[in-house]
Amino acid sequence: MKKLCVAMSVLMMIVAVGCGNNKAADSGAESTAVSELQVVEQEVAEPSALSVPVVKDGVLRSGEDSAEVYFEWDQVEGADGYEVSVENKYYSEKEYREPETVEIADNTYVATAQDDFDFRIKVRAFRGEGADRVYGDWSSFATGSAY
Numbered sequence: 325m326k327k328l329c330v331a332m333s334v335l336m337m338i339v340a341v342g343c344g345n346n347k348a349a350d351s352g353a354e355s356t357a358v359s360e361l362q363v364v365e366q367e368v369a370e371p372s373a374l375s376v377p378v379v380k381d382g383v384l385r386s387g388e389d390s391a392e393v394y395f396e397w398d399q400v401e402g403a404d405g406y407e408v409s410v411e412n413k414y415y416s417e418k419e420y421r422e423p424e425t426v427e428i429a430d431n432t433y434v435a436t437a438q439d440d441f442d443f444r445i446k447v448r449a450f451r452g453e454g455a456d457r458v459y460g461d462w463s464s465f466a467t468g469s470a471y
Contacts, residue, residue: 373460374400374402374403374448374449374450374451374458374459374460375400375401375449375460376448376449376460376461376462376463377397377398377400377406377431377447377448377449377460377463378397378398378463378464379395379396379397379445379446379447379463379464379465379466380395380396380397380466381395381466381467381468382394382395382435382443382445382466382467382468382469383395383468384468384469384470384471387436389438390436390437390438390470391436391437391438391470391471392434392435392436392470393434393435393436393437393443393468393469393470394432394433394434394468395432395433395434395435395445395466395468396431396432397431397432397447397463397466398431399431400449400460402449402451403449403450403451403460404429404450404451404452404453405427405428405429405449405450406427406428406429406430406431406447406448406449406450407425407426407427407447407448407450407459408425408426408427408428408433408445408446408447409423409424409425409445409446409447409462410423410424410425410426410433410435410443410444410445411423411424411443411444411445412435412437412441412442412443412444413441413442414439414440414441414442415440415441415442415469415471420442420444427450433445433447435468435470436470437470439470440469440470440471441469441470441471442467442468442469442470443467443468443469443470444465444466444467444468445465445466446462446463446464446465446466447462447463448460448461448462448463
């Protein structure tokens with residue numbers, strides 16, 4: 325939509341400038357308008373989207389003081405880090421608890437529990453910092469159990 329508006333503006337400028345009879349002036353105006361169009365298109369170019377991580381289901385490992393559920397996903401090209409949304413529930417509960425979101429730089433996450441807990445996570449990649457940060461889409465949930 326932005327490109328269409330820019331193109332229409334440039335076309336109107338060409339028509340307005342091109343109303344004279346001087347062919348040399350007309351060709352100069354057209355090349356200037358085309359140059360301006362190319363510059364505007366470069367400024368409007370959107371950053372390439374980050375791909376969606378594919379998260380593998382968690383693998384149970386024994387830890388020192390608790391059970392660990394190890395989640396892993398392929399690295400996303402161009403990502404500076406990942407947001408991980410973690411939900412858990414005791415094995416006999418029906419509903420997961422409110423999610424907790426953490427930021428990490430690695431493409432792995434380890435959930436720990438001393439009791440019989442179920443975990444599910446979803447992950448999205450991000451690039452940049454502060455107001456310039458760009459997020460990818462959330463992955464599907466991956467699940468794992470600490471029993």
